[in-house]
Amino acid sequence: MLISRCFLIIIFALGLMPTLLHADDTAQLKSIRRSIQEQESKLTAQRDQRAKLLESLKNQETAIAELSASIDKNSLLLKKFEGEIKTLIKQITLLQSKQLQQRTALAKQLEAAFKLGKTTGLDLIFSGVKSERNERIITYYGYINEARETQINDLKETQLQLNEKKTTLESRRTKQKTVQDRQQKEQAGLEKSRQDRQKTIAALESSMQANQLKLSELRSNERKLQAQIAKAEKESRRLTREEIKRAKLIKDKQKSSNYTPNADERSLMARVSGIGKPQKQFNWPVSGTLLHRFNEPLQGELRWKGLVINAKDGTPVKAITNGRVILASWLQGYGFIVALEHGKNDMSLYGYNQRLLVNVGDTVEAGQPIALVGASGGQSAPALYFEIRRDGKALDPSAWLK
Numbered sequence: 436m437l438i439s440r441c442f443l444i445i446i447f448a449l450g451l452m453p454t455l456l457h458a459d460d461t462a463q464l465k466s467i468r469r470s471i472q473e474q475e476s477k478l479t480a481q482r483d484q485r486a487k488l489l490e491s492l493k494n495q496e497t498a499i500a501e502l503s504a505s506i507d508k509n510s511l512l513l514k515k516f517e518g519e520i521k522t523l524i525k526q527i528t529l530l531q532s533k534q535l536q537q538r539t540a541l542a543k544q545l546e547a548a549f550k551l552g553k554t555t556g557l558d559l560i561f562s563g564v565k566s567e568r569n570e571r572i573i574t575y576y577g578y579i580n581e582a583r584e585t586q587i588n589d590l591k592e593t594q595l596q597l598n599e600k601k602t603t604l605e606s607r608r609t610k611q612k613t614v615q616d617r618q619q620k621e622q623a624g625l626e627k628s629r630q631d632r633q634k635t636i637a638a639l640e641s642s643m644q645a646n647q648l649k650l651s652e653l654r655s656n657e658r659k660l661q662a663q664i665a666k667a668e669k670e671s672r673r674l675t676r677e678e679i680k681r682a683k684l685i686k687d688k689q690k691s692s693n694y695t696p697n698a699d700e701r702s703l704m705a706r707v708s709g710i711g712k713p714q715k716q717f718n719w720p721v722s723g724t725l726l727h728r729f730n731e732p733l734q735g736e737l738r739w740k741g742l743v744i745n746a747k748d749g750t751p752v753k754a755i756t757n758g759r760v761i762l763a764s765w766l767q768g769y770g771f772i773v774a775l776e777h778g779k780n781d782m783s784l785y786g787y788n789q790r791l792l793v794n795v796g797d798t799v800e801a802g803q804p805i806a807l808v809g810a811s812g813g814q815s816a817p818a819l820y821f822e823i824r825r826d827g828k829a830l831d832p833s834a835w836l837k
Contacts, residue, residue: 656768709779713834770811
């Protein structure tokens with residue numbers, strides 16, 4: 436009987452085991468799902484934080500660019516005021532010298548009149564005594580009075596001019612002080628914006644510790660750049676077609692009548708003729724050392740699609756050849772970027788700039804400054820990112836550069 440009971444208990448326990456095992460699996464699955472949800476929530480929060488940080492970075496770098504431009508204008512104004520003040524001081528010095536000469540001459544005339552004694556021209560006129568000597572003296576007195584009156588009027592005019600120059604000088608010095616104060620405030624604002632930018636970059640770096648996240652970010656930046664370029668090309672296509680037609684008409688004119696194009700026509704033809712074969716024919720956009728070469732490893736399977744050239748902050752970035760601006764804006768990962776179209780589906784791109792000197796639609800000449808070197812887009816040091824693209828494909832820029 437005991438054996439029967441034990442057998443029944445074992446059978447009962449074995450019947451419960453699948454149920455118990457199933458309950459454990461369900462609980463474990465729920466736990467895993469909770470962990471996944473928590474991780475996804477953290478990732479979403481991290482992405483949101485990064486999006487906000489990138490927006491902050493864009494705003495800070497835009498503020499830095501605007502302050503930098505304003506400081507440059509203030510510097511030009513201060514230089515102008517300094518020149519005007521120097522000129523005014525020189526004019527005042529000359530007028531003071533002239534005034535001293537006039538006062539000296541007038542004093543000599545008064546002294547000469549005093550030495551003639553008590554006899555005056557009026558005494559001789561009313562004395563009734565007529566003689567050649569008296570008439571000469573009367574004439575002489577007339578000359579003296581006229582000369583004295585002229586000297587007095589000249590002295591008054593010099594004094595007026597002197598007062599006017601001193602007033603103008605005071606006004607220029609007041610304006611100079613106002614601009615200097617503004618300059619100091621903007622310099623302080625610029626420094627604060629730079630410090631805020633460094634904090635934002637540090638926060639971005641800490642949120643990008645995982646390589647996979649950084650790789651995803653780089654891929655995203657590349658896709659956004661491609662999309663921006665495609666959009667810019669679409670918007671400029673009509674204008675490009677018109678320029679190509681005009682260039683063809685000029686070429687036909689040259690062939691039929693030995694026509695010599697003017698400077699604008701030559702610029703147009705150069706702008707739509709592409710950059711040609713890579714023959715190391717162009718000057719570098721900036722002088723500096725290469726930090727990264729084309730096709731060097733970037734991150735994971737990604738490689739550099741252009742050159743990164745180390746250069747001093749604020750150095751002018753120059754167009755390698757004639758072209759038209761089709762993109763001039765701030766773009767994630769590239770900062771302030773300019774894209775130039777050169778015709779025949781050739782394009783050059785210039786990124787990481789401190790600020791831009793051209794706008795979309797502008798035509799530029801070879802060697803023309805189009806931006807200033809900077810570290811926008813979250814870079815740690817000033818440099819220029821430079822690409823050449825043909826038919827949408829990035830090619831090695833160094834093949835075209837001297």
